[in-house]
Amino acid sequence: MNFPDYAKKYISKINSEIKLIWSCKKTNNSFLKDFYAESTEYFLAGGKRIRPLLTIATFNAFTSELDERIIRPSVGIEFIHNASLIHDDIIDKDELRRGKPTFHTRFFNYHNKYNLKKMNASDFGISIGIIGGDVAFFTGLEVYLINDFGRNLNLNAINLYKTAFLEIADGVLIETDMVNQKNLIISDYIDMIALKTGALIEKSVLIGANYAKVDQKLYKALSTYGKNLGIIFQIIDDILGTYGDEKITGKPTDGDIREGKRTCLLIFALENLDIPKRKKLLELIENPEMTHEDVKDVKELFNDANVIDLCNNLANSYYQEAKESLDYLHTEINESEAEFFNTLLDFVSKRKY
């Protein structure tokens, strides 16, 4: 079954499970009720659900009969994903995500709506956002504690859950510091995004493999597929962040440049431009207050260095490796999920949003 059909088949089940796990907490406190209602809306407001789908498909790839037990543990990683987005949006001061208010902005609006007095609305939004993200991190654990699998498999899954976040955090910390680095090479970038974006997608696959009791030799190929899918996802994300269609992506195309973010675009440009142009580019991006004109100049230097082609070639090398892993797995997995893995890989590589 191809990726869009697979998504169509499972997405409402995934969303119901997320809602069930998030809002099962009973409370009499009126603010807690509001907190869970407002945040449930946030958790259900879109998202492609690629991570739960990967857990489900990996599990199904090795089972002969339809087995819906996997739906519950498939949503664990989605809580890490959302919690990270909540905290990232606070750090980046973003007010919109997927065209809707970010988590902390929702509580900023809540504060204004009720005209609360003592704390200001911005501090209130950020406070509830920090704690809300923390709650999501812990709520994700819930799915491995009450389900229809045994304790051994659940403890393995918790280990993967923990490792996934610790790898993301390393990636994000490395990235936060990278903005101060001038002599990066593209392998530094790959190491960083393999942690920041690859880890969570890889662990989604491995959690599915764990519950399906996949043996070690196939585990490696599944890990490569997942990690590479994440790496490609991030490379395309960087390209779309500067060259995407704002109307489709919903993101402004000057954000990454203004932040001086060490995207593959910037690193390839710094690697490939001649010395005067490289110097000019560094000067432009080190300025904390870039003008509209500065951003345009940066894009021109990017074009001079032919960065889009270089990034697409980079993505393609990870695409080829992922394809090889899928070829290796082909005889061992169900046809329907083989098609899912292949079409998802194509979707992620060619996506425009």
Place this chain on the structure above:
Amino acid sequence: MNFPDYAKKYISKINSEIKLIWSCKKTNNSFLKDFYAESTEYFLAGGKRIRPLLTIATFNAFTSELDERIIRPSVGIEFIHNASLIHDDIIDKDELRRGKPTFHTRFFNYHNKYNLKKMNASDFGISIGIIGGDVAFFTGLEVYLINDFGRNLNLNAINLYKTAFLEIADGVLIETDMVNQKNLIISDYIDMIALKTGALIEKSVLIGANYAKVDQKLYKALSTYGKNLGIIFQIIDDILGTYGDEKITGKPTDGDIREGKRTCLLIFALENLDIPKRKKLLELIENPEMTHEDVKDVKELFNDANVIDLCNNLANSYYQEAKESLDYLHTEINESEAEFFNTLLDFVSKRKY
């Protein structure tokens, strides 16, 4: 063995374990190395380690021989405790804790030291602080995944770990909203602090009980002891927050009043003052910019309502209940740990810092 001797016996073992678990992550990245070095210093900078000591003592209370296996899982909850403090200090914009820089302030200073350009120091400190707290939440899980106990006991401990944080978060969320409430009664306060402070101390006890395989009837008494110890801890904390000796507590005595924090002092004052004085008190604390004179006026109204005695009586009722639980447990537990539980209860009830 009394509480100070028990602490003396175990504190260096607890600290070594915290250091081992926190800094075991191998990395070649120079910023990650700095991150772990700086934050290790933070984790080891003092703290009474009451939570790990409670896990160790509860376990030892039911074992006949010295068993050091409990030291590793005893530090899990300490990571939740520290992670919560890291995030709280960001929310409250506090720069000092235990007389030393808070976590995010350390990275604010780090940014200034290296004169990093692109992001400002305050945003950098807060970013690293949010992520650093998240890392600590996940690192705490580590102690239940690699230790010398079986998988069943470890999965139970993870369940307690998760519940502990979700209860804290409910408490903190309720407290964040309470600042907007005018008609609180003291039982609202108790419900809130039982979650915010009681849960973590209770779960420290219960994790020890879990590993000692304590049976259900004793579990209840241990739970009451732990929860009440936390409630008393918070009541005394509130008293010291306004009436403590700044030189001993290291905290300014006007902070809670300025924030309009719903302490037991404030709630008792609002409950017990006559209508004109109550109105005056509400006016004073609703002002977001209180003067020095306003704070003095609030303290005078507190004194009029005799709040210190009321709070001490409140603490005493939880003290008596905790004592009853210890009496019930007395014949079932080792003498040495019975002494620890009793002397810790006295210490927490009478502490000046």
